[in-house]
Amino acid sequence: MTHYSLLQLAAEALLPSRRGPAFEQSELKSRYDVVIVGGGGHGLATAYYLAAQHGITNVAVIERGWLGGGNTGRNTTIIRADYLMPGNVAFFGHALGMWPTLSRELNFNVMFSxxxxxxxxxxxxxxxxxxxxxxxxxxxxxxxxxxxxxxxxxxxxxxxxxxxxxxxxxxxxxxxxxGTARHDAVAWGYARGARKLGVDIIQGCEVLGLEIENNHLRAVKTNRGVVRTDTAVVSVAGNSSRVADMAGVKLPIExxxxxxxxxxxxxxxxxxxxxxxxxxxxxxxxxxxxxxxxxxxxxxxxxxxxxxxxxxxxxxxxxxxxxxxxxxxxxxxxxxxxxxxATDGSAVVGPSPVAGLHFNAGWGYSGFKATPAAGWCMAHSLASGKTHPLIEPFGFERFSSGAFLDEGGAGPYPWLH
Amino acid sequence: MLIIPCPWCGERDESEFSYGGRAKLLPPLDASADAWQAALHVHENPDGWHEELWFHGFGCNQWLVIRRHTRTQEIAGGRAPGEAS
The missing domain is CATH 3.30.9.10 (D-Amino Acid Oxidase, subunit A, domain 2)
Structure with missing residues (x-):
């Protein structure tokens, strides 16, 4: 894969262009250590950090449509960290800190401004x-x-x-x-970075069902075949409840x-x-x-x-x-x-009641700016088996324990947001 | 823009109404904490037909229930809350 640099740019300008796609589409294998459902910024960032930070490269990102074609390509690209509640302050503060160096880290210009x-x-x-x-x-x-x-x-x-x-x-x-960043470039940059490290990225691959045995995830059924895996991350924003249905899990999300x-x-x-x-x-x-x-x-x-x-x-x-x-x-x-x-307006992230099935959801309209940190924290949680401290406040348990992250102070109604 | 069938006023423009959330029954006050937790925080979130409440504030000042498709925005009839669907 080409390393982008000033020298490479000069060579491209002077020599006849040999420019092809930034990376090749992968074939779906029958077994992975981790399957990430959803090829938006969050899913791709999770895959990238799994490979780059934790050396876990037997990973597939499967996407029903095309990369970054969901909310990643539909947001208003704003990046800020001006929250009040403790969990949100720490998480989004960390996320904001990751943006300035992201282009260099990925060797891809995400146009952070x-x-x-x-x-x-x-x-x-x-x-x-x-x-x-x-x-x-x-x-x-x-x-x-x-x-x-x-x-x-x-x-x-x-x-x-x-x-x-x-x-x-x-x-x-x-x-x-x-500030802002180029939203598509964030998806493309993470995809290219993850692919470079050996992650398989499969577009046009829709999840049709989940195989669960004794409350443990065993496989993900797709329109391109069954993939055996013990760990999956669902990172599909507005369609989270649909994938949760396949596992019989109910989410506090509308x-x-x-x-x-x-x-x-x-x-x-x-x-x-x-x-x-x-x-x-x-x-x-x-x-x-x-x-x-x-x-x-x-x-x-x-x-x-x-x-x-x-x-x-x-x-x-x-x-x-x-x-x-x-x-x-x-x-x-x-x-x-x-x-x-979510009913309190904050993200719902972490392991679900089905062992091996993790959700990265509930980002509402805070998803884009959270992308690097959400991927970073999810990758850490999956690799270490222990939830990253920054996403601990976003767990499923808070809705029964009462530890809400109610930034809007609106009560248990997502439509009051 | 939605055209909402008010059971009292007929078909009226969405701008006369405000949304009141999914039409569902809350558990009795002495129900368990788990039952209340589920009622307040767990959502079916259907991709398809569901029933929801609207309030006709710039009209007859009544609550009503409509059946709406959450993806296509089609509306199949309205009724008074408490009436059989």
Whole structure:
């Protein structure tokens, strides 16, 4: 496999191009040490770290569609770590720390761009909450700070920031280390890295059933044959409940579509990914100039990879008050991903009641930024047989023990999110 | 946009309603902790037909139950909560 470098690039430019696919598709073997269901960022990262950190290379990643074709390719590519609850603070802080060196680690440009994240407070209460969050983050060594109106105007001159109705802004939380990355490249980079170390990656391979004997996983049945394995990781986001059904496992998860949309390209105007703390309504500008916008999940559960135009109208109406330059921009594309949202809004990760069957689910709309750390921690847990401390708070047991990670303070209803 | 069949007002636009979650019965108050845990946190999460609650807040101010396909968004009828489906 080609090692990408400046020298290699120069050679490619000068010599007749011999460029082929970055890696070859593998054939499914009949036995693996670990089978990873789902070829999105999380599954591929898990495979990569299993091989790179723990020397476990007899691993298959099986994907029903194509790599990164699910939520990995449907999110708004934001990377931030501005959480309040202890488990989330530590985990996402660790994840944020992994992004800056990811391109070098994978020898693949994931285009991580630490352009910063800005969360706007619209009331005294929100401002107090933001200060508390900034303090918690500072105490945990994760950079974030408060900015007053003067500083906000300096940071983002194009925003309409002031105390006037209908949407007053009283201050903001700024995270300079946050940013965006190229979502597809994250999947491709991990896939290429894992393949280089001997991991088999099989696309167009759908799981049809699980063979379970005496509550132990024995095999995964696919449309390309039966694979014997004692360990499988299910990393399929919105379809987690479907695979869980095959094992008779019930998850504390409901699936909700989340919409995103993108404007025509504009000249550089919005520096940071900026969120209005009105429900959620955020926008960030891509390198191509498009403004990528997103907000809340659809209110009703479902598997449709699209949503209602009502949400688009609501969200753009909010954004236009703070970002008046959007008022005449046209939308180019609208799409949806299906997010697996747990009843307390946090991830559900770890071994399931069936021995050998692990889930990496419940990431909802926090999945993309979690990718490197989720893969890292899952690989550690599988290799050592002991749950990585960073994902311990995300275990299944918390729903019966009551140790919820309720970041939204919303209670046991995923649809309140 | 969904067109929701309200049993009192007929077919109305989704913007008049708010979602109230899956239509399911909660256990009695003296049920075991496990039963409550399951009722609050465990979801069938079907990829297909299911029943859900909506509230017609900008209409007749009534709760209703509709049957909706979670992938295709088709809706097959609405009824009053408590009525047989």
């Amino acid at each position: 630490p352009r910063g994240y800005l969360d706007l407070a619209h009331s005294e209460g929100q401002l107090d909450h933001f200060k508390r969050r900034a303090n918690v983050l500072a105490l945990n060594g994760i950079g974030a700070r408060m900015a007053d109106l003067d500083e906000l105007r300096e940071l983002e001159p194009a925003l309409s920031i002031g105390l006037e109705p209908p949407i007053p802004v009283l201050g903001g939380l700024v995270q300079d280390t946050a 699936t909700y579509p989340v919409q995103a949309f993108v404007s025509e390209p504009l000249k550089p105007i919005l520096h940071r990914v900026t969120n209005l703390n009105l429900g959620y309504a955020y926008a960030g500008q891509t390198d191509k100039g498009e403004i990528v916008m997103g907000g809340n999940a659809e209110p009703m559960a479902g598997y449709a990879q699209r949503g209602s135009p009502l949400r688009i109208a609501e969200l753009t109406a909010k954004l236009v008050h703070i970002m008046p330059f959007l008022s005449r921009a046209r939308l180019m594309r609208v799409w949806g991903g299906i997010a697996d949202i």
